[in-house]
Amino acid sequence: xxxxxxxxxxxxKRWRLVEGTMRRNGYEPHALIETLHTVQESFGYIDExxxxxxxxxxxxxxxxxxxxxxxxxxxxxxxxxxxxCVVCTGTACYIKxxxxxxxxxxxxxxxxxxxxTDDGKVSLLSARCLGSCGLAPVAVFDGEIVGNLDAxxxxxxxxxxxxxx
Amino acid sequence: MTNEELNAIAxxxxxxxxxxxxxxxxxxxxxxxxxxxDKVKDALxxxxxxxxxxxxxxxxxxxxxxxxxxxxxxAVESHGKKDKLYEGVTLEDVPAIVxxxxxTETKGAAAAGLERSMDEPFFASQVKVVLENMGKIDPExxxxxxxxxxxxxxxxxxTEMSPTDVIGEVxxxxxxxxxxxxxPTGLKWSTVAKANGGATKYVICxxxxxxxxxxxxxxVLEGDPHRVIEGMAIAAYAIGAxxxxxxxxxxxxxxxxxxxxxxxxxxxxxxxxxxxxxxTFSFELHLRLGAGAFVTGEETALIASVEGRRGMPRxxxxxxxxRGLWDCPTLINNVETFANIPAVIREGGVWFAAIGTEKxxxxxxxxxxxxxxxxxLIEVPMGTRLRDIIFxxxxxxxxxxxxxxxQTGGPSGxxxxxxxxxxxxxxxxxxxxxxxxxxxxxxxxxxxxxxxxVARYFMEFCMSESCGKCTPCRVGTAQMYDILCxxxxxxxxxxxxxxxxxxxxxxxxxxxxxxxxxxxxxVLSTLRYFKDEYMAHxxxxxxxxxxxxxxxxxxxxxxxxx
Numbered sequence: 096x097x098x099x100x101x102x103x104x105x106x107x108k109r110w111r112l113v114e115g116t117m118r119r120n121g122y123e124p125h126a127l128i129e130t131l132h133t134v135q136e137s138f139g140y141i142d143e144x145x146x147x148x149x150x151x152x153x154x155x156x157x158x159x160x161x162x163x164x165x166x167x168x169x170x171x172x173x174x175x176x177x178x179x180c181v182v183c184t185g186t187a188c189y190i191k192x193x194x195x196x197x198x199x200x201x202x203x204x205x206x207x208x209x210x211x212t213d214d215g216k217v218s219l220l221s222a223r224c225l226g227s228c229g230l231a232p233v234a235v236f237d238g239e240i241v242g243n244l245d246a247x248x249x250x251x252x253x254x255x256x257x258x259x260x
Numbered sequence: 261m262t263n264e265e266l267n268a269i270a271x272x273x274x275x276x277x278x279x280x281x282x283x284x285x286x287x288x289x290x291x292x293x294x295x296x297x298d299k300v301k302d303a304l305x306x307x308x309x310x311x312x313x314x315x316x317x318x319x320x321x322x323x324x325x326x327x328x329x330x331x332x333x334x335a336v337e338s339h340g341k342k343d344k345l346y347e348g349v350t351l352e353d354v355p356a357i358v359x360x361x362x363x364t365e366t367k368g369a370a371a372a373g374l375e376r377s378m379d380e381p382f383f384a385s386q387v388k389v390v391l392e393n394m395g396k397i398d399p400e401x402x403x404x405x406x407x408x409x410x411x412x413x414x415x416x417x418x419t420e421m422s423p424t425d426v427i428g429e430v431x432x433x434x435x436x437x438x439x440x441x442x443x444p445t446g447l448k449w450s451t452v453a454k455a456n457g458g459a460t461k462y463v464i465c466x467x468x469x470x471x472x473x474x475x476x477x478x479x480v481l482e483g484d485p486h487r488v489i490e491g492m493a494i495a496a497y498a499i500g501a502x503x504x505x506x507x508x509x510x511x512x513x514x515x516x517x518x519x520x521x522x523x524x525x526x527x528x529x530x531x532x533x534x535x536x537x538x539x540t541f542s543f544e545l546h547l548r549l550g551a552g553a554f555v556t557g558e559e560t561a562l563i564a565s566v567e568g569r570r571g572m573p574r575x576x577x578x579x580x581x582x583r584g585l586w587d588c589p590t591l592i593n594n595v596e597t598f599a600n601i602p603a604v605i606r607e608g609g610v611w612f613a614a615i616g617t618e619k620x621x622x623x624x625x626x627x628x629x630x631x632x633x634x635x636x637l638i639e640v641p642m643g644t645r646l647r648d649i650i651f652x653x654x655x656x657x658x659x660x661x662x663x664x665x666x667q668t669g670g671p672s673g674x675x676x677x678x679x680x681x682x683x684x685x686x687x688x689x690x691x692x693x694x695x696x697x698x699x700x701x702x703x704x705x706x707x708x709x710x711x712x713x714v715a716r717y718f719m720e721f722c723m724s725e726s727c728g729k730c731t732p733c734r735v736g737t738a739q740m741y742d743i744l745c746x747x748x749x750x751x752x753x754x755x756x757x758x759x760x761x762x763x764x765x766x767x768x769x770x771x772x773x774x775x776x777x778x779x780x781x782x783v784l785s786t787l788r789y790f791k792d793e794y795m796a797h798x799x800x801x802x803x804x805x806x807x808x809x810x811x812x813x814x815x816x817x818x819x820x821x822x
Contacts, residue, residue, distance in 0.1 A: 128565065168553060186717070190705060
């Protein structure tokens with residue numbers, strides 16, 4: 096099939112990274128997950144335009160691209176806040192009090208995993224297991240893993256981000 | 261890359277190591293990194309230069325040293341002296357450690373307070389096969405791996421052995437799948453090798469370590485990535501594949517970075533790619549990132565995911581060994597299985613089979629976590645008693661609390677109570693007591709954990725991780741979760757408990773894949789050994805461990821069935 100390649104949704108240079116991933120994989124349909132990873136890495140989330148562009152480029156139905164993006168927990172279709180906090184809810188973290196941390200965050204900022212504060216400052220996510228069970232309970236603050244946490248310490252860090260101190 | 265060249269690299273590397281009197285190894289695996297291991301490494305490098313010892317001491321980052329709870333860890337190897345291990349190293353301790361390097365007498369030395377004796381059971385009781393290079397080599401540096409004999413086994417396999425010989429050794433070793441299933445590796449390999457001759461074949465490494473509480477694969481990939489690559493290349497040669505994939509969880513960014521780098525280095529040296537070691541054998545290796553779905557640890561779901569689709573399982577047979585990736589014969593093994601291969605081929609299957617028990621050969625890496633003093637990564641021979649693992653190596657339960665259970669096998673496994681502590685840990689014994697080996701996560705619980713709550717936790721996990729393809733798992737896990745919630749909230753009746761048992765049986769026997777088939781295991785095993793806790797929640801409306809917030813303390817009349 097000789098189809099012209101669809102144009103990226105915008106002039107944004109980041110689309111070149113996305114195209115790079117697809118090119119490296121020969122625009123094969125099996126590159127869908129890899130490409131969505133690149134989209135999320137570049138833009139922070141996967142929006143409808145990105146899904147349309149990727150599915151057209153790889154010649155997979157939009158429904159399949161959407162199905163894949165929603166099936167895997169790692170992908171998010173909503174923009175993320177300025178900062179992200181990922182609380183681990185693996186077994187070791189759970190029995191050492193990860194739930195208390197999530198509850199404290201909910202009481203303080205009114206967000207549950209998958210939500211972002213109204214001012215767009217902090218996104219809260221939960222992970223199934225970060226594999227740092229030796230330091231349970233664990234959370235990741237903007238990519239930095241911190242172990243042996245408790246609710247007050249987490250709240251304190253988030254307050255700094257929200258800047259109401 | 262010939263054997264001479266490999267030897268030359270190994271020799272050069274060893275010689276450059278000889279130049280230094282002391283080698284300071286800083287653990288930079290994820291656990292110690294989050295405690296500031298990288299900063300300690302930089303500080304040590306700076307301090308050694310400041311004290312003018314950089315001609316005598318080298319500093320490098322290494323993989324997991326095992327004792328994750330006490331990070332950051334620093335190991336010092338000195339000529340003619342015993343290795344030392346420092347734990348909980350802070351930036352303030354760095355000058356003291358550097359001073360101690362030269363001290364002849366360690367007693368009373370500046371850093372003596374941080375030293376951890378290497379004679380403790382945690383170190384002395386372990387037998388290292390998979391982790392033999394862990395904490396000794398720099399994972400970012402292929403020459404380090406070659407210096408400890410790396411890739412020589414691949415060379416030996418390619419030049420001195422036929423594919424049948426390789427499979428023969430693996431079969432002789434009695435190695436069984438380390439992902440938890442325990443399927444004989446040699447048998448799997450020979451099935452794929454015999455699969456219709458002309459077809460393309462694939463090798464896949466399952467590094468989708470989804471079990472919460474397990475971090476063995478992550479540590480191996482971050483600390484000794486070339487070992488897995490070498491094992492995969494040997495497997496590819498044995499079964500006649502020329503392409504391989506490593507499927508890694510996206511939650512392990514450090515492992516991904518390390519692997520990418522390792523694959524690049526191996527390609528550059530001609531140890532991956534076309535005509536490896538000057539033979540006719542070619543093997544290309546690609547990385548594929550998972551995207552956070554527990555079910556993709558199941559082999560058919562994993563294949564769907566590598567193909568870029570939703571990770572949903574399909575009925576087996578046909579097994580992937582016959583029809584796997586793009587319908588071609590595919591070999592899928594877990595990280596630890598591949599990591600055992602270089603040792604099996606190097607030392608021979610007979611050597612490997614001498615370790616372990618009659619039916620479970622070799623060693624097993626366990627990740628100890630939860631309510632235990634020495635959380636971290638250990639490797640012990642199969643058949644080691646549970647008591648020895650938890651109380652000797654693991655150092656027992658902290659704060660004088662009492663052991664209640666150990667959870668093995670993650671959401672597919674079960675809880676093992678006190679009466680089985682003297683049991684040898686192998687595939688069969690664990691199955692007998694209603695748990696499974698699983699991938700090797702061991703989570704210890706004390707009296708502050710409520711077993712009903714633990715069962716509910718795992719059921720919530722299985723419910724939200726169910727892919728939804730088959731009804732028993734999609735609906736059954738949700739119903740079971742609801743009942744468990746009712747129990748922990750104190751609203752349940754004894755009929756609910758009967759329903760829970762009936763549902764367990766149904767979901768176990770009618771689900772499509774391993775996720776659903778094993779989802780009831782945590783419930784069944786807690787019901788079997790901790791029924792009194794269920795009864796306390798249902799009849800007395802109390803939670804003995806004080807975990808569950810029982811909403812209705814008032815006792816409702818309970819009809820006891822005859």
